[in-house]
Amino acid sequence: MKSRLTPLHAVLLLGLASATAHAAADEKLKAAAEQEKAPLIETLHDMVMIESGSSDVEGLAKMADFTEARLKALGATTRRQKTTAGAGADIVVGTFTGTGTRKLMLIAHMDTVYQRGILATEPYHVDGTKIFGPGIADDKGGIAVVLHALKILKDTGWRDYATLTVSLNPDEEVGSIGSGEFISELADQHDVVLSCEPTASSPPAQNDSLLLGASGTATGIMKVKGRASHVGAAPERGRNALIELSHQLLQTQDIAKSIPGTQLSWTTAKAGTVRNQIPEDAEAGADIRLTVSDGVAKLKAALDEKVKNKLVPDTETTVTIVPGRPPFVASDRGRALAQEGQAIYAEIDRKLDIAEMTGGATDAGYANRSGKAVVVESFGLAGFGYHARDEFIDTNSIVPRLYLMTRTLIEQGKKK
Numbered sequence: 314m315k316s317r318l319t320p321l322h323a324v325l326l327l328g329l330a331s332a333t334a335h336a337a338a339d340e341k342l343k344a345a346a347e348q349e350k351a352p353l354i355e356t357l358h359d360m361v362m363i364e365s366g367s368s369d370v371e372g373l374a375k376m377a378d379f380t381e382a383r384l385k386a387l388g389a390t391t392r393r394q395k396t397t398a399g400a401g402a403d404i405v406v407g408t409f410t411g412t413g414t415r416k417l418m419l420i421a422h423m424d425t426v427y428q429r430g431i432l433a434t435e436p437y438h439v440d441g442t443k444i445f446g447p448g449i450a451d452d453k454g455g456i457a458v459v460l461h462a463l464k465i466l467k468d469t470g471w472r473d474y475a476t477l478t479v480s481l482n483p484d485e486e487v488g489s490i491g492s493g494e495f496i497s498e499l500a501d502q503h504d505v506v507l508s509c510e511p512t513a514s515s516p517p518a519q520n521d522s523l524l525l526g527a528s529g530t531a532t533g534i535m536k537v538k539g540r541a542s543h544v545g546a547a548p549e550r551g552r553n554a555l556i557e558l559s560h561q562l563l564q565t566q567d568i569a570k571s572i573p574g575t576q577l578s579w580t581t582a583k584a585g586t587v588r589n590q591i592p593e594d595a596e597a598g599a600d601i602r603l604t605v606s607d608g609v610a611k612l613k614a615a616l617d618e619k620v621k622n623k624l625v626p627d628t629e630t631t632v633t634i635v636p637g638r639p640p641f642v643a644s645d646r647g648r649a650l651a652q653e654g655q656a657i658y659a660e661i662d663r664k665l666d667i668a669e670m671t672g673g674a675t676d677a678g679y680a681n682r683s684g685k686a687v688v689v690e691s692f693g694l695a696g697f698g699y700h701a702r703d704e705f706i707d708t709n710s711i712v713p714r715l716y717l718m719t720r721t722l723i724e725q726g727k728k729k
């Protein structure tokens with residue numbers, strides 16, 4: 314039965330609202346997050362002890378076994394999917410079927426940037442509120458948040474979703490070359506994707522954060538076709554591809570400066586095969602960074618236009634751009650979700666920052682590529698030293714992050 318709001322109730326509620334600037338915490342959930350802190354640390358320890366660099370197929374198989382078993386224990390139906398390129402490891406997918414209407418997805422990655430043997434020089438160790446270990450923040454902390462948030466929600470009996478999918482890939486640190494398309498396609502079948510890369514610890518960051526943008530990558534290739542000829546006997550019959558390439562590189566080197574959100578640097582080149590022949594082929598490669606989704610198309614159009622201006626007649630210059638990880642640019646709906654995250658943090662008297670853009674690329678770019686799902690990044694633990702030595706997580710972030718993840722999932726499940 315619906316309860317009626319009497320004028321007295323309304324006055325009381327108004328009084329309550331003005332006395333506290335934010336909603337009250339869900340005390341049960343908060344207590345459960347506190348309960349789950351020690352088990353989460355244990356899980357972190359177990360995962361850090363499994364070395365799983367992006368090329369370490371054996372270590373990645375162990376990580377897949379570990380996470381798949383944990384997802385099964387939480388009630389998921391699991392499957393493995395081979396990556397389509399790269400070292401040839403498995404993506405682990407766990408699916409939960411609920412009683413609600415929305416389709417929710419969580420993503421994190423199992424690989425680290427470290428080579429086999431790293432634990433010998435960078436062992437797992439605890440120092441106060443810091444726990445050190447290779448990959449502990451990026452991204453084993455993210456996986457731990459997923460596993461333990463789902464444990465908390467399982468214990469409360471929460472099933473207010475149509476499906477809840479967990480996707481853990483083994484090649485994020487090498488550009489998700491064999492899992493990116495899979496993540497894109499799977500994300501498109503969902504309403505919401507929460508990506509679980511780490512947030513920065515304090516210091517240097519003042520507060521935990523959620524992230525709304527990350528740069529994408531692409532590779533530019535310029536090819537010049539000229540005409541070969543004997544350099545001594547008939548140089549005038551040749552069309553020097555190397556000279557033309559040099560001209561094209563010089564006239565396109567600043568091309569990205571007029572296209573906001575793009576960056577292009579020519580970094581490799583090759584031409585000719587022997588000294589005594591006018592080279593007929595020349596090729597250069599460029600590293601491209603993007604923070605806008607239409608950057609590749611705009612750069613391509615600008616380059617195509619520019620290369621029409623030739624120095625060596627009869628040469629043919631073509632440019633191709635091979636997109637890498639797409640940039641992540643959160644939608645307005647993504648921003649709204651992050652703002653709800655701020656309100657959730659406020660319930661437990663913590664401040665949450667919204668970070669607009671990072672130079673490091675993430676799988677949120679793949680999940681967000683079509684714009685179908687609402688995607689927000691950085692639901693993992695707070696840490697520091699990613700891709701460096703002395704990588705650590707801050708144990709003070711465990712409870713707030715579990716609270717944020719569980720509350721966010723509950724709120725997202727409720728939406729129509």
Ligand SMILES: [Zn+2]
Nearest residue numbers: 451452485510
């Ligand atoms: Zn990562």
